[in-house]
Amino acid sequence: xxxxxxxxxxxxxxxxxxxxxxxxxxIEPGKITAILGKNGSxxxxxxxxILALLPLNEGKIYINxxxxxxxxxxxxxxxxxxxxxxxxxxQFVSPILEDDIKFGLSNHCIPxxxxxxxxxxxxxxxxxxxxxxxxxxxxxxxxxQRAAAAGILALDNNILFFDEAGSMLDPNGKxxxxxxxxxxxxQNKTIVLVSQNIDDVITADRIILISGHKIICSxxxxxxxxxYEKLIDAGIQIPFAVRVYKDLLQKGIxxxxxxxxxxELAEELWNLN
Ligand SMILES: Nc1ncnc2c1ncn2[C@@H]1O[C@H](COP(=O)(O)OP(=O)(O)OP(=O)(O)O)[C@@H](O)[C@H]1O
Ligand SMILES: [Mg+2]
Numbered sequence: 196x197x198x199x200x201x202x203x204x205x206x207x208x209x210x211x212x213x214x215x216x217x218x219x220x221x222i223e224p225g226k227i228t229a230i231l232g233k234n235g236s237x238x239x240x241x242x243x244x245i246l247a248l249l250p251l252n253e254g255k256i257y258i259n260x261x262x263x264x265x266x267x268x269x270x271x272x273x274x275x276x277x278x279x280x281x282x283x284x285x286q287f288v289s290p291i292l293e294d295d296i297k298f299g300l301s302n303h304c305i306p307x308x309x310x311x312x313x314x315x316x317x318x319x320x321x322x323x324x325x326x327x328x329x330x331x332x333x334x335x336x337x338x339x340q341r342a343a344a345a346g347i348l349a350l351d352n353n354i355l356f357f358d359e360a361g362s363m364l365d366p367n368g369k370x371x372x373x374x375x376x377x378x379x380x381x382q383n384k385t386i387v388l389v390s391q392n393i394d395d396v397i398t399a400d401r402i403i404l405i406s407g408h409k410i411i412c413s414x415x416x417x418x419x420x421x422x423y424e425k426l427i428d429a430g431i432q433i434p435f436a437v438r439v440y441k442d443l444l445q446k447g448i449x450x451x452x453x454x455x456x457x458x459e460l461a462e463e464l465w466n467l468n
Pocket of ligand 1: 208211233234
């Protein structure tokens with residue numbers, strides 16, 4: 196089963212060279228899929244193409260088998276998908292937080308009598324209870340990212356995109372965001388995470404690694420994040436445990452398996468004899 200399918204998609208901005216070239220991927224329902232790539236590798240471009248925020252010139256994109264370029268494709272996709280943008284300032288349309296979330300609710304034809312409850316519950320989910328009347332311009336960067344997440348949670352879309360949505364959050368905020376995303380997955384939402392940071396994607400069900408305009412590999416978090424050569428190729432930081440595994444190997448010490456986390460590394464070292 197697939198929710199999103201991209202087939203032979205290429206894209207270039209005007210007078211520019213190809214940003215993505217002939218990429219194919221599918222995203223499964225009820226899973227967290229991460230798109231991992233270094234700065235400028237085309238992650239946001241891919242998301243913008245899926246959401247029809249950029250014109251799709253080459254290739255096809257389907258959401259639940261609905262062709263993005265069909266007559267009602269864009270309308271359908273906007274109904275199914277919600278996104279927290281990389282820069283939360285691009286997200287808001289009203290100066291006051293509550294009004295901003297209510298604007299989205301009105302657009303989705305949710306009855307006005309339910310708006311206040313929806314706002315309250317969405318703000319609770321991102322630890323911003325009581326912020327209803329706050330001017331968005333007075334929020335910190337991390338608070339804005341959480342406010343933007345509240346805006347899409349209120350709409351209850353089935354497919355949620357988080358484009359570096361935790362980049363301005365402190366370590367606790369990042370942990371909270373990860374927990375929230377896992378909770379959403381447990382509610383059967385389809386999640387697409389975009390990041391250049393391995394810590395953000397380690398709990399993903401599947402990672403798509405992009406580099407040089409192409410998908411260079413995809414698989415489970417373990418498969419992709421322990422693939423030392425591919426990560427180097429893509430200019431992505433190597434997980435600490437994988438680095439130690441490689442260093443030990445060079446010194447002639449072979450652990451039974453390549454660990455992904457510090458705990459696994461400790462266990463492998465413990466088992467050395
Ligand atoms: N509107 C635009 N016009 C021309 N070039 C653009 C435009 N937007 C992005 N690009 C270029 O396309 C490439 C891919 O950009 P994109 O924003 O998709 O990368 P990204 O992987 O999301 O990067 P980051 O990790 O920094 O967010 C970059 O080289 C960027 O400069
Ligand atoms: Mg980006």
